[in-house]
Amino acid sequence: MRATIDLASVDGTMLAQVGGKAANLGRLIQAGFPVPCGVVVTVDAYDGFLAEHGLTARIEEVLRTVDFDREDSIEEAARDIKEMFLEPGDKLSADILAALAGVDEEGLWAVRSSAVAEDLESASFAGQQDTFLNVPTKDVPMHVCRCWASYWNARAIAYRERAGVPQLQAGIAVVVQRMVDARTSGILFTSDPVGGRKDRLIIESSWGLGESIASGLVSPDRFVCDKVRRRVVESTINRKATAIYLSRDGSRSVPVAERDQTRPSLTNDEVKELMRWGRRLEEHFGSPQDVEFALEGDDIFILQSRPVTTLSEDGGTLWTRGYGDEYWADVTSPPLLLRPRRAADGVRQS
Known part of the structure; x- marks a missing residue:
């Protein structure tokens, strides 16, 4: 054995x-x-x-x-x-x-x-x-x-x-x-799971471990990318007042410095690098992927990649497995990660 x-x-x-x-x-x-x-x-x-x-x-x-x-x-x-x-x-x-x-x-x-x-x-x-x-x-x-x-x-x-x-x-x-000592974590969909556009790649991210997103402590930043032209077509930068970081005493929730609360949790180069990894994952598995990632220092780590459970062609319901068991121990509900964003939620940039 x-x-x-x-x-x-x-x-x-x-x-x-x-x-x-x-x-x-x-x-x-x-x-x-x-x-x-x-x-x-x-x-x-x-x-x-x-x-x-x-x-x-x-x-x-x-x-x-x-x-x-x-x-x-x-x-x-x-x-x-x-x-x-x-x-x-x-x-x-x-x-x-x-x-x-x-x-x-x-x-x-x-x-x-x-x-x-x-x-x-x-x-x-x-x-x-x-x-x-x-x-x-x-x-x-x-x-x-x-x-x-x-x-x-x-x-x-x-x-x-x-x-x-x-x-x-x-x-x-x-x-x-x-455990990755993450400064930024998030989730990446290699196709738009709500709008159904397969030429769009969606990234959501925030400071620290992904637990802060899964637990609803913060509304993550959101980057909508054009997979064909390999560029960001829309970004929404939300106020991220709290982050959860790795600690030997367990995950610790800490306030984010004022200057960083509305600063993007990913740089343009990091978004492009994640876009590249996302495209590779979709090509490797041959289907749209639901990807969890974390950045430790300058290094990107892929925590999990799974098929998107439902890819809507008409804006219908998505049941995603993102954060389903990496950051918490219960079944993911779609409104948590893919609720509609309003302009008041953050700073939208197109």
């Missing part, structure tokens, strides 16, 4: 071992995209944990009692199953810590689910499992166990049932990636 794999060694053929998210990130690394380093705790490690503790039969027994038409029945089953995932064990902990030591001994980590059915075009599983950010190295094994437990969140159990995904067949891996 191989408990961990370096993320840089993962490719698209390893879905059954590393899950959808890790396989996708591995494909990005193999294609030369700038993705934060990390390791994957494999599906084999999860299956081994189930076998070692005799959990498969116990979980099956709980699931047989579930009435999937009753929310309280699903929630009760979720509580019973999640209590089975308490400690990772000494051997697994040692394997994980040894793998991380080969990547970055002093770093903070993002610990995220990578279920085998995740990040597939046929269904959006983002937000069904839990994400843990700013995790010190010594605490990573316990958070891997908590990630496994979140595979059995009530919403995840219900979603698999509705999607026809067998509860115990697929399994879950966990991605452990170095």
Whole structure:
């Protein structure tokens, strides 16, 4: 059993071992995209944990009692199953810590689910499992166990049932990636998901971690780009009074200096560089992409890239997975990220 794999060694053929998210990130690394380093705790490690503790039969027994038409029945089953995932064990902990030591001994980590059915075009599983950010190295094994437990969140159990995904067949891996100490973060759509224009690329960004956007603390800056002419055709610079930054004590919210509140969170050159990465991602995957990014110093990192769940041709509804599990642990609602902008919200420049 191989408990961990370096993320840089993962490719698209390893879905059954590393899950959808890790396989996708591995494909990005193999294609030369700038993705934060990390390791994957494999599906084999999860299956081994189930076998070692005799959990498969116990979980099956709980699931047989579930009435999937009753929310309280699903929630009760979720509580019973999640209590089975308490400690990772000494051997697994040692394997994980040894793998991380080969990547970055002093770093903070993002610990995220990578279920085998995740990040597939046929269904959006983002937000069904839990994400843990700013995790010190010594605490990573316990958070891997908590990630496994979140595979059995009530919403995840219900979603698999509705999607026809067998509860115990697929399994879950966990991605452990170095946290980017972001000065600016955001989301990029390689086609306009609301207007339906495939010649437009949309970027939204703000200071610090993307959590400030996802939590609604700020209205992000917005850049509308012409993909063909490779230039910005419209920008809206909003007042960004608060930012969330990486800290060993957890994410910290700090006031933004007055002079920076209405300053663009991306320079023209950075917008152009993001436009270039966005075009490459769309070409690589062959479809419009929903991309999360962060800037650390002068370096751009691609945090995730997934197909846009719905690309409207008529200005209809978009259900995006942006920020769905990178910055928070709930399902994204479209009005949060793509609510209509008014001129009063910021300084619009065409």
